[in-house]
Amino acid sequence: MKLTRRTFLKISGATAVGIAASSLGFDLSPLESYAATLRKDLKSAKETTTICPYCAVGCGAIVHSINGKVINIEGDPDHVINEGSLCSKGASMYQLSAANPNRLTKPMYRAPYATEWKEVSWDWALDEIAKRVKKSRDASFMTKNAKGQVVNRTNGIAHVGSAALDNEECFMLQKLMRAWGLIYIEHQARI
Amino acid sequence: MGRATNADVKRMKERIAAIKEAHPNYQRILEFFEKLLLEQLKIRAQVDCRVPEISEDSARIRAKEGFPMLSKGDFSFDPHLAARLFRSICRIAKRENEKLKAEVGKIERALRRKEIDLEMCLPKALEGDHEYLSQIAADVGIDRGVMSFLLHTTIKPFVEVTASHLKDKVDEDMWDKGYCPICGSQPLMGELRGEEGRRIWACSFCGNQWRGKRVMCPFCENSDQGSLRYFYTEKEKAYRIDICDKCKRYIKTVDSRQLAEEIFLPVEDIATLHLDILAADKGFKREAFNFLGIF
Numbered sequence: 296m297k298l299t300r301r302t303f304l305k306i307s308g309a310t311a312v313g314i315a316a317s318s319l320g321f322d323l324s325p326l327e328s329y330a331a332t333l334r335k336d337l338k339s340a341k342e343t344t345t346i347c348p349y350c351a352v353g354c355g356a357i358v359h360s361i362n363g364k365v366i367n368i369e370g371d372p373d374h375v376i377n378e379g380s381l382c383s384k385g386a387s388m389y390q391l392s393a394a395n396p397n398r399l400t401k402p403m404y405r406a407p408y409a410t411e412w413k414e415v416s417w418d419w420a421l422d423e424i425a426k427r428v429k430k431s432r433d434a435s436f437m438t439k440n441a442k443g444q445v446v447n448r449t450n451g452i453a454h455v456g457s458a459a460l461d462n463e464e465c466f467m468l469q470k471l472m473r474a475w476g477l478i479y480i481e482h483q484a485r486i
Numbered sequence: 487m488g489r490a491t492n493a494d495v496k497r498m499k500e501r502i503a504a505i506k507e508a509h510p511n512y513q514r515i516l517e518f519f520e521k522l523l524l525e526q527l528k529i530r531a532q533v534d535c536r537v538p539e540i541s542e543d544s545a546r547i548r549a550k551e552g553f554p555m556l557s558k559g560d561f562s563f564d565p566h567l568a569a570r571l572f573r574s575i576c577r578i579a580k581r582e583n584e585k586l587k588a589e590v591g592k593i594e595r596a597l598r599r600k601e602i603d604l605e606m607c608l609p610k611a612l613e614g615d616h617e618y619l620s621q622i623a624a625d626v627g628i629d630r631g632v633m634s635f636l637l638h639t640t641i642k643p644f645v646e647v648t649a650s651h652l653k654d655k656v657d658e659d660m661w662d663k664g665y666c667p668i669c670g671s672q673p674l675m676g677e678l679r680g681e682e683g684r685r686i687w688a689c690s691f692c693g694n695q696w697r698g699k700r701v702m703c704p705f706c707e708n709s710d711q712g713s714l715r716y717f718y719t720e721k722e723k724a725y726r727i728d729i730c731d732k733c734k735r736y737i738k739t740v741d742s743r744q745l746a747e748e749i750f751l752p753v754e755d756i757a758t759l760h761l762d763i764l765a766a767d768k769g770f771k772r773e774a775f776n777f778l779g780i781f
Contacts, residue, residue: 320585325511330763372682379682
């Protein structure tokens with residue numbers, strides 16, 4: 296018989312079939328009772344591979360979930376970039392999930408000289424940001440510098456990016472800030 | 487374990503003792519298993535088997551094509567040493583329970599009357615010729631499961647020593663299959679090992695352990711994450727039952743990162759029979775059998 300990979304698999308697959316079900320005379324009923332006590336607590340979880348959202352290294356991770364709810368995130372040992380390890384930030388990815396009770400879900404506002412943060416609506420926050428950007432930019436915009444060269448910039452606003460931003464978000468923010476004329480564009484990771 | 491050192495044996499005994507204390511239900515079955523393992527280890531120290539010559543080129547080409555290094559017929563054993571181990575196992579088994587006492591007694595009688603020839607049966611067990619063995623068992627009127635258990639427990643140390651000699655020839659980067667790179671058999675149990683949680687499979691036939699893919703069914707090679715799941719309980723977080731909704735088979739996995747002691751996968755397999763019961767309940771099938779031949 297010519298041994299192809301397929302026939303080989305058929306042969307090796309057949310090995311287990313012939314062994315008759317038998318417990319060699321052992322009494323398995325205590326184990327069955329024990330299994331019965333665990334039955335109601337049996338959970339069904341899923342593993343989904345993903346890429347860490349933080350920096351451009353692109354480490355692989357495995358997300359464990361039950362019915363869409365994240366229960367754990369760990370490095371993917373089969374991922375070519377990180378082979379299972381994650382940096383401390385990547386290892387804390389789980390904190391981004393709904394399982395983290397401290398995760399902010401609404402914008403927070405602390406007024407000038409106030410000591411407490413308060414929750415505000417997205418509409419209010421975005422309008423307020425737009426208003427203040429417009430005010431500062433109008434007040435500080437510089438078309439030409441002292442030498443008379445065209446610069447079209449504002450020194451009145453600075454931007455600090457977040458370590459939780461992904462590549463695409465950084466790209467968009469960079470475009471927006473440059474369009475406004477900002478030159479102080481920083482990233483939290485460099486501070 | 488290739489050639490088990492005294493330290494290996496000591497740690498294995500400690501692990502068995504720890505499980506017995508935590509799960510008194512497993513006491514009898516693990517004590518029996520431990521006696522068998524110790525008997526096999528005793529023989530293993532004397533095994534001087536012929537290891538098939540495999541050139542590096544041939545190993546590489548076979549691995550690339552998805553073929554294991556050996557077929558089961560390539561393994562060999564010393565008939566005298568095997569007969570000695572067979573007799574020891576019969577002696578241990580007969581003392582265990584009424585069923586084994588009766589069945590092993592029948593097999594010993596059949597051997598004395600030359601109705602069964604051990605030198606014929608052992609190679610058949612090695613090659614996995616189940617039809618032949620079923621026929622013999624039926625002809626002589628003995629329990630097929632008990633006969634299979636005795637034969638497989640006898641050839642195991644020889645097979646394991648051969649595999650341990652070939653382990654270094656396996657190129658891990660070339661092999662991520664669900665079957666053993668040395669003998670081509672299905673895995674008995676899985677492990678998530680090391681800080682990174684590498685997936686390790688333990689071969690059900692030659693005992694070799696190899697690295698596999700984390701998210702893949704080892705039996706049908708399904709890697710669609712939508713149809714792969716695992717069952718677990720909060721009470722036993724180190725253990726899980728990996729299941730494939732496509733082929734409806736399962737394999738147990740132990741996450742050794744969650745256990746303090748060193749583990750031995752064949753021992754963990756026996757000590758988690760209750761998970762086999764739960765998996766069978768849910769309609770999933772086991773692919774490779776342990777020495778009990780159940781599920």
